[in-house]
Amino acid sequence: MSANLSAILYLISGVLFILALRGLSSPETSRQGNLFGIIGMLIAVTVTFLSVGNFTTGFIYVLIFLAIGGSIGAFIAYKIPMTAMPELVAGFHSLVGLAAVFVAISAFINPDAFGLGTPGNIKLASLIEMAIGAAVGAITFSGSVIAFLKLQGIMSGSPITFKGQHALNALILISIVVLTFYLCSTQSSNLFWILIAVSFIIGFLIIIPIGGADMPVVISMLNSYSGWAAAGIGFTLENTALIITGALVGSSGAILSYIMCKGMNRSFFNVILGGFGATDQSTGKSKKEQRPVKSGNADDAAFLMKNASSVIIVPGYGMAVAQAQHALREMVDTLKKNDIKVSYAIHPVAGRMPGHMNVLLAEANVPYDEVFELEEINNDFANADVAFVIGANDVTNPVAKTDPQSPIYGMPVLDVEKCKSVLFVKRSLSPGYAGIDNDLFYKENTLMLFADAKKMTEDITKNL
Amino acid sequence: MEIDPFIFRLSIFILSIFIGYYVVWSVTPSLHTPLMSVTNAISSVIIVGAIIAALSGNDNTIFSSSSIFGFLAIVLAAVNIFGGFLVTQRMLAMYKKKKKDK
Numbered sequence: 001m002s003a004n005l006s007a008i009l010y011l012i013s014g015v016l017f018i019l020a021l022r023g024l025s026s027p028e029t030s031r032q033g034n035l036f037g038i039i040g041m042l043i044a045v046t047v048t049f050l051s052v053g054n055f056t057t058g059f060i061y062v063l064i065f066l067a068i069g070g071s072i073g074a075f076i077a078y079k080i081p082m083t084a085m086p087e088l089v090a091g092f093h094s095l096v097g098l099a100a101v102f103v104a105i106s107a108f109i110n111p112d113a114f115g116l117g118t119p120g121n122i123k124l125a126s127l128i129e130m131a132i133g134a135a136v137g138a139i140t141f142s143g144s145v146i147a148f149l150k151l152q153g154i155m156s157g158s159p160i161t162f163k164g165q166h167a168l169n170a171l172i173l174i175s176i177v178v179l180t181f182y183l184c185s186t187q188s189s190n191l192f193w194i195l196i197a198v199s200f201i202i203g204f205l206i207i208i209p210i211g212g213a214d215m216p217v218v219i220s221m222l223n224s225y226s227g228w229a230a231a232g233i234g235f236t237l238e239n240t241a242l243i244i245t246g247a248l249v250g251s252s253g254a255i256l257s258y259i260m261c262k263g264m265n266r267s268f269f270n271v272i273l274g275g276f277g278a279t280d281q282s283t284g285k286s287k288k289e290q291r292p293v294k295s296g297n298a299d300d301a302a303f304l305m306k307n308a309s310s311v312i313i314v315p316g317y318g319m320a321v322a323q324a325q326h327a328l329r330e331m332v333d334t335l336k337k338n339d340i341k342v343s344y345a346i347h348p349v350a351g352r353m354p355g356h357m358n359v360l361l362a363e364a365n366v367p368y369d370e371v372f373e374l375e376e377i378n379n380d381f382a383n384a385d386v387a388f389v390i391g392a393n394d395v396t397n398p399v400a401k402t403d404p405q406s407p408i409y410g411m412p413v414l415d416v417e418k419c420k421s422v423l424f425v426k427r428s429l430s431p432g433y434a435g436i437d438n439d440l441f442y443k444e445n446t447l448m449l450f451a452d453a454k455k456m457t458e459d460i461t462k463n464l
Numbered sequence: 465m466e467i468d469p470f471i472f473r474l475s476i477f478i479l480s481i482f483i484g485y486y487v488v489w490s491v492t493p494s495l496h497t498p499l500m501s502v503t504n505a506i507s508s509v510i511i512v513g514a515i516i517a518a519l520s521g522n523d524n525t526i527f528s529s530s531s532i533f534g535f536l537a538i539v540l541a542a543v544n545i546f547g548g549f550l551v552t553q554r555m556l557a558m559y560k561k562k563k564k565d566k
Contacts, residue, residue, distance in 0.1 A: 010512075017506045018483055024491040024499050027559035034498075034552050037506055041545055048512040054519045058526045062518050065535050069542025076543070077550035085497055085555075092504045092548060095540040099510050102537035106517035110530035113520030114513075125470055223500055230507045235473060237513050243473055247480030249503040252488040256496060348493065355496030362494075362558040373493050 006051040007240060009043055014244030016040030021248060027368055044241045082363040083320045086219060086352040090148040093222045097140030097203075100229040101196060104134035107236055108192055114237060120187050126236050127187070131180045133232030134192070135199040140225040142203030147218050150207075151352060160208040172202045215352045216260040224253025256354050263348030263374075265400075265411035293429065293441050295448040298459030301423050304447070306464060308385030310341040312377065314414055315357050316350045318391020318426070322453035328390060329364040331461045338464070343380070344371040345414050347395035378415050387419040389440075390453050393426070397438045406436060422446040425456050498555045505548025511541035 016036045023033015049059070080088050107130055111117045116126040149155035176198055183191040210218050231246025261267065305311055313332070319325060332342045344366065350357045361371055381387060389396055396416040399406045416422055417440055424446055440446055449456050491499050517534025521527070527535070 013509070014480075017509070018480075018487060020502055020506060021484070021487045021491065021499070024495045024502070026492060027495065027556070030495060030498065030556045030559065031553070034502060034549060034556060037502055037552075038549050041506065041509060041549070044509050044512055045515070048515045052516060052519045058519050058521060058531070061526060061535065062515060062538060065518070065538045066542045069539035070546040072539075073543040073545065073547030074550055077547045077554060080551065082555070085501075085551075088547075088551065089497075089500050089504060092501070092544050095544050096504065096507050096510065099508065099514060099537040099540040099544070102533040102540070103510060103513035103517055106520070106530045106533040106537070107513070109533070110517070110520050110528070113530065114516060219500065223503060226507050227503065230510050231477060233510055233513050235470075235477075237516065238469070238473065239512055240473070240476060241509050242512065243477050244480045245506050245509050247477050248484040248487070249507045251481045251484035252499065252503050255485065255488045256500070259493075259496075346494075353497060354500065355494060355498070358494035359497045359555055359558070362555070362560075365558070365560070368494055368559050371494060 001047065001050040001053070003051070006047045009047045010239055010241040011244075013040040013043040013047070013241045016043070017241070017245050017248060021252065040241075082359055083323055085359055086215060086356060087148055087151045089353060090144050090151055090219055090222065093219070093226050094141050094144035094148060096226040097137045097142075097144060097222075097229055100137030100226075100233050101134050101141060103233050104130045104137065104236070105192075105196070108134075108189070116236070122187060124184055127184050128180065129232055129235040131183055131192070131195060133229055133236060134196050135176055135180070136225055136232055137229035138196050138199035139203035139206070140222055140229050142200045143207045143218075143225070144203075144222050146204055146207040147215065147222060150210075151215060157211060159211045165205070165209060169202065169205055172198060172205070176202065214264075216349050216354055216356075217257050217264070217266075219353045220253050220256035220260055222253070224250050224257060227251070227253055260349055260354060263412065265408070291442045293448050294446065295450055296423075297449070298451075298456060299463050300447060301449055301456075302460045302463035304421055304423065305335060305340065305386050305388070305460070306338060308340055308420075310343075310380075310384045311335060311386045311388060312381060312384045312416075312419065313342065313344045314387060314389045314392050314396060314416060315344065315346065315361070316390070316392025316395065317352060317356075318393075318453050320351055320356065320360055320391065322391065324390060324454035324457050325360045325364040325366075327454050327457040327461070329361075329366055331457050331464070332366070334461050334464045342370065343377060345374070345377045345381075346371060347374055347392065347414055348412075350392055350395055374412060374414060381415045382418040385420045387416045387422045389416060389422065389424045389426075390457065391425070393438055394436070396440055397436065399436065399439050402439075408436065416440060417443055417445070420445060423449055425449045425451065425453050427452065495556075495559070498552050501548050501552045501555065505545055505552065508541040508544035508548065511538060511545065514538045514541055 017040045020033045020037030023029045107114050111122045117123045179195045227246050227249025234242025346357045400408045400411045400413045514537035518531050521531045
């Protein structure tokens with residue numbers, strides 16, 4: 001196949017990837033978008049086979065390895081529970097990162113195959129691109145592995161910090177730049193290996209100080225990194241499809257992390273540096289005076305809801321942990337039978353990844369037009385009778401609006417306290433992730449329901 | 465003076481960042497999780513590099529030091545492509561509109 005023809009086909013596959021993302025602007029067009037993505041991928045892979053044109057024994061092996069990876073991927077995709085989506089995405093990011101590293105290594109060892117020169121005499125531009133691709137890929141890989149371990153609960157979700165962390169990170173980042181510089185002037189393979197090793201280490205160091213509830217930012221950030229790694233390799237291979245995709249994914253991840261940062265009122269710069277989530281720990285614990293709370297049982301909650309005309313549900317990570325989304329949906333069905341208007345309010349950082357709550361509700365067959373974002377629904381709390389907070393905490397804390405001393409001051413929160421009554425499902429009074437007491441617990445109109453989210457929801461349904 | 469082809473690729477890259485910027489802002493927030501899984505799948509188009517690397521040997525040396533990395537990368541990218549697209553499809557299939565007759 002001529003180089004021009006394959007370049008055009010790669011361009012087409014890049015355009016199909018753009019359409020795949022475009023489709024996600026609404027749920028109706030999204031499935032078609034996904035199909036575009038699949039077609040784009042098919043074109044890219046087929047064109048590559050045809051342009052290499054080497055249909056020998058090696059080709060059979062490629063197909064075999066493709067099938068192995070493909071079946072593993074398909075198996076995971078069908079088996080994975082929706083609640084484990086953040087872990088899955090983190091895991092997938094690590095694979096993209098590692099694949100980028102492997103391709104870069106292969107191109108470094110055998111530049112002839114890619115038309116980049118000979119070993120020890122690789123074109124300067126290609127070498128720089130290769131080094132960037134490998135370094136970013138390695139950071140993506142080790143960072144995503146840590147994110148995966150934290151989300152999976154294998155590693156503690158609490159931030160791991162030590163003295164001089166920022167200085168060390170800065171030092172390593174500078175050394176990556178220096179190594180790349182020397183790699184380009186000497187073409188030494190030892191430097192290439194050291195560069196990759198150091199990048200693995202920095203990826204690890206960047207993610208360990210980040211706490212569990214900051215994972216939405218981390219996952220989006222790694223999403224972005226995986227894109228830039230792909231783009232770096234795309235430049236090396238002079239492949240348009242890869243360059244376009246890398247740019248798309250890179251900016252997509254960056255926007256998502258920006259949205260997540262805004263949802264937590266943190267600066268983007270703060271996030272890129274790492275180490276966030278660590279500062280929030282000490283506050284709040286000192287002023288832990290006993291304040292009266294009203295607690296109730298499923299019966300009380302059912303009574304309140306039965307007499308309401310509109311109910312707003314505020315789900316959070318706790319709902320995912322308790323797997324309460326199906327029980328919740330059953331409760332809402334019963335409410336709707338009694339002509340009670342029900343809607344769902346979702347905070348941008350609820351859960352462990354962007355859109356986490358939406359997917360869980362969708363899984364429980366909640367129609368998406370009953371689910372609203374913070375800005376869309378925040379004014380409705382004042383007119384609603386009951387707010388049912390299930391598994392959310394910090395995102396409902398009115399302190400963010402009233403107390404400039406609070407670490408979460410300025411963070412956009414759901415105005416849950418404006419409801420006539422608030423039902424707060426929680427296992428204990430313990431503070432949320434940010435380590436601060438939630439003022440909402442002590443409000444006159446709040447009724448605490450101390451129980452497991454799933455069990456409580458089921459009990460309420462029985463009492464309705 | 466002739467323009468280096470690198471500049472053309474750089475132009476594509478920069479313009480694609482802008483396209484990505486506008487396209488992603490138009491993605492509805494409720495689909496942010498599928499967005500992540502689908503971007504995951506498409507970034508695995510890096511498999512094209514893996515295939516080139518894997519096929520770099522000849523019949524006598526199918527598994528050379530460089531092609532082995534290619535084969536490994538193929539497996540990783542294939543997990544991602546199939547896993548990413550299928551899990552996205554599974555998620556998107558769940559986003560339904562309210563049935564009026566209910």
